[in-house]
Amino acid sequence: MLTDAESLKQSFPLLNELCALQPVTWLNPRYTSMQEGYPHVGLSAEQVADAAARLERFAPWLAIAFPETQASGGIIESPICPLPVLQTVLDARYGQQLTGALWLKKDSHLPVSGSIKARGGIYEVLAHAEKLAIEAGLLTPQDDYVRLAEPEFRQFFGQHRIAVGSTGNLGLSIGIISAALGFDVTVHMSADARAWKKQKLRSHGVTVVEYEQDYGVAVAEGRRQAAMDERCFFIDDENSHNLFLGYAVAGDRLKQQLAAQQITVDAEHPLFVYLPCGVGGGPGGVAFGLKLAFGDSVHCIFAEPTHSPCMLLGVHTGLHDDISVQDLGIDNVTAADGLAVGRASGFVGRAMERLLSAFYTLTDEEMYALLGLTERHQQLALEPSALAGMAGPWRLTAQSEQLEKQGISARALAGATHLVWATGGGMVPPDEMAKYRVAAALALKE
Numbered sequence: 001m002l003t004d005a006e007s008l009k010q011s012f013p014l015l016n017e018l019c020a021l022q023p024v025t026w027l028n029p030r031y032t033s034m035q036e037g038y039p040h041v042g043l044s045a046e047q048v049a050d051a052a053a054r055l056e057r058f059a060p061w062l063a064i065a066f067p068e069t070q071a072s073g074g075i076i077e078s079p080i081c082p083l084p085v086l087q088t089v090l091d092a093r094y095g096q097q098l099t100g101a102l103w104l105k106k107d108s109h110l111p112v113s114g115s116i117k118a119r120g121g122i123y124e125v126l127a128h129a130e131k132l133a134i135e136a137g138l139l140t141p142q143d144d145y146v147r148l149a150e151p152e153f154r155q156f157f158g159q160h161r162i163a164v165g166s167t168g169n170l171g172l173s174i175g176i177i178s179a180a181l182g183f184d185v186t187v188h189m190s191a192d193a194r195a196w197k198k199q200k201l202r203s204h205g206v207t208v209v210e211y212e213q214d215y216g217v218a219v220a221e222g223r224r225q226a227a228m229d230e231r232c233f234f235i236d237d238e239n240s241h242n243l244f245l246g247y248a249v250a251g252d253r254l255k256q257q258l259a260a261q262q263i264t265v266d267a268e269h270p271l272f273v274y275l276p277c278g279v280g281g282g283p284g285g286v287a288f289g290l291k292l293a294f295g296d297s298v299h300c301i302f303a304e305p306t307h308s309p310c311m312l313l314g315v316h317t318g319l320h321d322d323i324s325v326q327d328l329g330i331d332n333v334t335a336a337d338g339l340a341v342g343r344a345s346g347f348v349g350r351a352m353e354r355l356l357s358a359f360y361t362l363t364d365e366e367m368y369a370l371l372g373l374t375e376r377h378q379q380l381a382l383e384p385s386a387l388a389g390m391a392g393p394w395r396l397t398a399q400s401e402q403l404e405k406q407g408i409s410a411r412a413l414a415g416a417t418h419l420v421w422a423t424g425g426g427m428v429p430p431d432e433m434a435k436y437r438v439a440a441a442l443a444l445k446e
């Protein structure tokens with residue numbers, strides 16, 4: 001492997017910086033228009049609309065099963081908010097004044113499971129439940145899905161099993177929603193998964209299997225065990241189209257939210273969205289939905305830890321899931337839950353490589369510093385991974401020459417909206433948050 005790694009570094013000099021764990025920013029030379037890129041995705045606007053309609057059908061049941069969704073009529077969605085104070089603070093930190101306005105998408109506070117996984121993970125389980133119930137003749141799409149709360153359905157789903165491998169947050173989403181429907185659900189957790197997430201799942205009646213290895217092993221083992229059981233449905237975070245579609249529904253919803261705030265998105269007022277990336281399904285699906293909603297006026301940027309830059313590595317080399325960060329001697333150890341993934345989804349990388357504007361990496365220390373500043377200046381408690389996108393606006397706009405090549409002028413930047421996708425943190429217990437705060441103070445050298 002070593003010789004391979006050496007020759008790869010010669011072909012792709014950026015890998016030297018990646019291996020040295022230096023933060024890198026890479027503008028994607030294969031980036032193209034939505035018109036050219038869309039046919040390569042392999043999924044359609046109709047499929048995303050179908051997913052949105054399915055979530056609408058389930059909304060009446062969700063409003064009952066999860067009272068915190070009652071206010072939104074059973075629709076699981078998060079608000080956006082401006083970050084004017086933090087924008088000024090970060091201008092000073094990065095020594096560069098950001099043009100345009102900084103906003104936050106608070107998926108950290110999504111109902112049910114407090115992370116971006118409440119989109120794809122929950123959607124996938126609902127789609128599976130609907131399929132089973134329709135096939136069994138228990139349900140039709142015209143029914144009021146409030147019926148799913150009846151004992152008959154719980155009993156029916158109780159005969160079926162669901163399994164998933166996770167670093168934590170996907171397990172939380174799948175576990176909580178599956179248990180609420182009545183499924184017999186098992187979550188295979190990697191070593192880096194937090195104890196409180198395992199406890200929370202067990203309190204919902206979910207079976208948690210723990211591994212001493214990383215995410216890749218937890219997934220492989222979960223997949224293997226599920227394959228031996230024909231009543232078990234394995235949720236495949238690396239390859240699932242349904243997960244991806246569940247995330248993509250966010251695009252049109254964000255369009256409505258921005259319109260409600262009277263924020264224009266067009267060629268003169270581009271939207272930049274900064275998405276923390278693990279295996280890629282979450283940010284990839286959201287990015288696809290955004291591209292469908294805003295076309296070439298939206299620019300999607302993926303953020304990864306310096307210790308786990310799997311998507312950057314896969315897309316940059318074109319090797320996708322044929323290479324892992326470990327192949328280059330990078331350890332895949334990071335405090336950013338959900339981002340500790342060594343091998344990217346090959347499906348997402350190949351589907352989206354023409355539609356993603358840029359990729360960058362940042363250190364855990366920087367995520368902690370941003371965590372501390374966000375809490376102090378905006379009173380928002382997020383988990384480290386949710387901060388990965390926060391450095392993005394300054395990183396990207398520092399590359400003004402390269403941005404011109406992607407057709408983004410200084411004039412357009414002046415009218416830009418920079419939206420950082422905060423992907424998790426809403427359910428972090430106070431004592432865990434206190435530990436994050438200590439790490440943040442260290443990172444800020446206080």
Ligand SMILES: *Cc1c(COP(=O)(O)O)cnc(C)c1O
Pocket residue numbers: 115116117169170276277278279280281282283284337338339383385386423424425
């Ligand atoms: C899962 C997760 C991500 C990234 O999603 P992927 O689909 O793994 O790329 C980002 N942030 C948090 C908090 C997550 O849990």
